[in-house]
Amino acid sequence: MSWSSLIPATSFMPIQATEIAKEVDLLYAFLIIASLVSFVILIGGMTWFLIKFKRTSLDQKSAYITHNNFAEFLWSFIPLIIMMGIFYWGMVIFEKLRTPPEDIAAEIHVTAEQWAWTYRYANGKEFYSSANDPMIVPAGKATKLILTSKDVIHSFYVPAFRTKQDAVPGKLTQLWFEPKQPGEYIVFCTEYCGTKHSGMMIKIKAVPSEEYAAWYHAEKKGEDSPADLGKTLFAQKACASCHSVDGSRIVGPTMKGLFGSGRKFADGSQSKADENYLRESILVSSAKIVEGYPPAMPVFQGQLSDEDVANLIEYIKSIK
């Protein structure tokens, strides 16, 4: 859009590394223009009145004006309309920022701790963050992060992608992005987390997707992929005695095709089976009972580590 190029202030923003960054900046440019106009109306108007109605002699009298209903209606109603517009525009972008697309090229479990990030790929590649090990992701394709924290709340912020999500202990949150071009992008922690809060930086390195595929498959995997570890755990904890993996019904719902499906619960509510739902159901199964099944599953809270849970989730995801 041409009007947005009128505002050099967009150049204060970091580079636009994603499509969404462009959309955010367009709203930003609009907000700056709208703010400038409002500022000129308010402060310009005020300044004009101050000059025009400056007291020049001692016996001057002010006009006696108490109110004006029409003017007051207008300056209440017009801002309301503008605010609603800005709200709607922001909401549209927010939903895009918060809704990952269907086809995800890379899924990475990211665990924050004081003062580092660990990222683990679906095939078991794992990196304890440092400036030397950037998070490798494919350029031009969508990457989804599943975030959690070992200790306090951290926040994963990529200025170039205009996106940010807290990593909360005891909870899984998610973030997605699709870098347009190969390149290196800085990641900050933006939730205050103690001494080295400002030192908790990593880089995301977006590489061409063929290169990503080669990198992903070439180097040595971890001993077992998270899904493999999850499969072992699934057997150890005897999950299979209640949950089939082939679609047949036993005591509890089958794991086949579970991930991403819609769930209906005994209390009438519904949700989609995402990572956080699986996590909750594994740890505290009584939280949401799927309609038509007995509340029979034991509570695993306190028995499984965050990593165990993440592995199980990866295994469940793999049962398509």
Add this chain to the structure above:
Amino acid sequence: MSSAHTKTEHGHSTDHNYLNHGSGIWSWMTTLDHKRIGLMYFATVSTLFLIGGFFALGIRLHLAKFGATPLLEPDTYNKFMTFHGAIMVFMVIIPGIPAFLGNFILPIQLGAKDVAFPRLNLGSYYIFIAGAAIAASSMIFNQVDTGWTFYTPYSTAKTSNGVILLVLGAFTMGFSSILTGLNFIVTTHKLRAPGMTMDRIPLMIWALYSTSIIQILATPILAITLLLIGAEKTLGVGIFDPDLGGDPVLFQHFFWFYSHPAVYIMILPAMGVISELITAFSKKTIFGYRAIAYSSVAIAAVSFLVWGHHMFVSGQSTLAGIIFSIITMFVGVPTAIKLFNWISTMYRGTVTFEAPMLFALGFMFLFTIGGLTGVFLASTGMDVHFHDTYFVVAHFHYVMVGGTLMALMGGIFYWFPKMFGRMTSDLGGRISWVLIFTGFNVTFFPQFILGAMGMPRRYFDYLPEYTNLNQISTVGSWLIGLGFVVALITMIHGILKGEKAPDNPWGAKTLEWQTSSPPPHENFINTPTVTAGPYDFR
């Protein structure tokens, strides 16, 4: 009142007034006079402001990165940041206008002899002192590095037990806030002078009244939240700790359920002061009295429904974010109404520019920027980028500090003659205004840009590309500091050597200007009778 604007109007005999009614330190410490209690808050809050300002200058000096070695250690920096925030919010900005100016002005503006419960009022002051002392003791023992928001589980699991002292101090000061609010509400309802109907009370009172409602309703939530932090830390009850089945984000809900309304505890009284100043120095009746009064109440009401806008990226649901976003947008409307009304008040008035008016105009300027940038943050899609960056730091300093402190300074210079019976040097006031106003913009405007560039807040260290703007910001902070030094000198000079003040130096219309300067012990020799609205400049 044709000579209303002159400064030579002669007053009543000032032989006997509240300042010399009883002498000695004991007569102050045991006083039940709201005016003296107001001044005691003035002295206390000013002292705390200097301490909070010291930490601010330390932070800014460190961030300027002059030289190779950092000025502060990371942990020291984090403590500076925490004490700066906690002192300025809980001990300066929140009590500043209501407890100090409000206590001094409210009963006189209502034509009352005192507040409804003078003993409770003195008690509130001592509770405040006790809270401040407890909180300050955390500066000596077990320093705190959580930031003033005390987010869990950092505050409960990962840092020193000093947090308990600081939250206990804030908890205690909360009672002072609640009791003062209660006192103001009862005073407003019960002790108005004959003829002063609710639609004839000054707008300062409407603002203090709305603030009091928030104080009474919201502060208990903070108290409970802070108690829970203490319980979690000492007993390990597991409300916020995920390892014990708690929810760390729950704390943020509790905390902001108080602390967002608290933003309006800070800004509504400031708006009250501005309403008084604009009308007095335009010599014109306020435009849209009802709109301003009711918009205060509207802001107070909506303020309870917007806390979730602090949590757009916390992991709360997308839908919750959207709902909090739309409600937040509604706050913009009553705020815009006030700005338009103040500007319209100047239209066809006869405006003069003494120091208090300059501060009021400075408020308008800074608050407009603060308000407009608030719209950026209220918009969900935009906030995701700006959340917890310097953009937020700049925004809330423009609103809370630029807004509230400008109003506080304007209010002090405006009511100073009434408080001490002496005038301040107008030149001194103007010089301090120039320094503070310029300093604010030099300090905080670059921070909007830093935020857009992506610099997160609460950072001990930053990327090289942020250096220049940070250095500009630091230079600005010195200007602000200098401005407050000039203000302090001007005030001390005014108290000691100022020209004797007439009863009504500004030619204002509200009741406090109809009694002598300084007022007698019980405010009025004869109880005034009110026959018209508060700003009847005909």
